[in-house]
Amino acid sequence: MKKNFVPWTAFDPNHLQFSLGHQQQNGKHHVNMYIGPHASEVALVTPAAVTFWPRVTGDGNFGTMWGPADVKQAKFTLDLTGSPIGDAPNTQFEQFEAIMNAIDERLLSFVHDNQWKVLKRNNLSRDEVRVLQIRSVKDRTDKCTGRVLYHNLMLSISKFAKNFERKINVCDHTGKVLPNGTVAPGDVVAVTMFANQVYTGVGGDKFGIQWGFQDVQVVCQRACLPQAQDVTAFGTAQYDFAHAYVEALTEEEPVL
Numbered sequence: 001m002k003k004n005f006v007p008w009t010a011f012d013p014n015h016l017q018f019s020l021g022h023q024q025q026n027g028k029h030h031v032n033m034y035i036g037p038h039a040s041e042v043a044l045v046t047p048a049a050v051t052f053w054p055r056v057t058g059d060g061n062f063g064t065m066w067g068p069a070d071v072k073q074a075k076f077t078l079d080l081t082g083s084p085i086g087d088a089p090n091t092q093f094e095q096f097e098a099i100m101n102a103i104d105e106r107l108l109s110f111v112h113d114n115q116w117k118v119l120k121r122n123n124l125s126r127d128e129v130r131v132l133q134i135r136s137v138k139d140r141t142d143k144c145t146g147r148v149l150y151h152n153l154m155l156s157i158s159k160f161a162k163n164f165e166r167k168i169n170v171c172d173h174t175g176k177v178l179p180n181g182t183v184a185p186g187d188v189v190a191v192t193m194f195a196n197q198v199y200t201g202v203g204g205d206k207f208g209i210q211w212g213f214q215d216v217q218v219v220c221q222r223a224c225l226p227q228a229q230d231v232t233a234f235g236t237a238q239y240d241f242a243h244a245y246v247e248a249l250t251e252e253e254p255v256l
Helices: 090-111 115-117 128-132
Strands: 016-023 031-036 043-045 075-081 137-141 147-159 169-171 188-202 206-220
Touching: 016 090, 031 090, 031 137, 031 188, 043 169, 075 188, 075 206, 090 128, 090 137, 090 206, 115 128, 128 137, 147 188
Parallel strands: 147 206, 169 206
Antiparallel strands: 016 031, 043 188, 075 147, 137 147, 188 206
């Protein structure tokens, strides 16, 4: 079924709804997620954001350190981060993050109200259920200081479905599909993303939303972003032997 992707600025998480689905083998119930009076699929177009770990072409994450050993289990993956674009803060991602947090809060409320059928747990407070939730947007921290560097949203989708091999459309900044387009670390991209499933039981009682994606728009390649012109940290040092940088001579340029 063709998905109707709504611009993130027009997406209202207050219209999001959840319901209990079929009972699984472990006795827990599947959770359905939809939006609006017609129970539409949750699908939206994200704002532009920097990606650091894109795997959207070829065999996806197959053969990587974190990928599967069987290509049939390969996934296309992409992260959207709140990192600055060039030197400017990405304020649109901050607004988008607020929407994602609102979605997670609505899921948290539903699971808390139906904790026995979803988690097979009873009498948990909302904060206790929150501890079991894997949030859509996560903190990425500095390994040395523990300081939060940026927030990110991870998207993934299986390369192989039941009866076909999936391909991710890579588009230019106008939305035109690039036949040989790639996405590189540091590029600024927008994505057509959708709620692939509400998962439960991961790592015991963990639950959350797995977000998939279908198309990637390369809004600006990393090499085309504004580059720093000065490094102020070097401005205070003085050296008697300092000299202006001399470009290396090529074979066509004779030494005079």
